[in-house]
Amino acid sequence: LANSKGRARSFFRHPMLLGFATWTVAHLIVNGDTASVVMFGGLLLWAVASIVLINMREDAWVRPVPGSIMGDVRLVLITLALYAVVAGIHTWLGVWPFG
Numbered sequence: 142l143a144n145s146k147g148r149a150r151s152f153f154r155h156p157m158l159l160g161f162a163t164w165t166v167a168h169l170i171v172n173g174d175t176a177s178v179v180m181f182g183g184l185l186l187w188a189v190a191s192i193v194l195i196n197m198r199e200d201a202w203v204r205p206v207p208g209s210i211m212g213d214v215r216l217v218l219i220t221l222a223l224y225a226v227v228a229g230i231h232t233w234l235g236v237w238p239f240g
Contacts, residue, residue, distance in 0.1 A: 147212025162188040
């Protein structure tokens with residue numbers, strides 16, 4: 142998203158950290174054991190703290206110029222392909238990621 146050519150890049154200041162935080166929240170929802178809460182909760186705190194500290198350190202954010210809608214379509218297709226790969230790896234490892 143950070144280097145995409147679509148319109149979505151103008152919505153988020155920290156797309157990588159937001160994606161990482163989303164990943165940690167998803168794993169916190171499905172894993173309730175202490176080790177997972179410590180690991181994913183700590184990673185979530187790190188991502189949120191990074192966003193806050195970056196925002197405090199840097200000047201006001203200037204939104205990038207939005208690109209074309211085809212850039213967003215390409216981003217969605219790439220995302221779906223990567224999702225399928227990650228789901229396949231989870232399944233291969235014996236962890237069914239779909240409930």
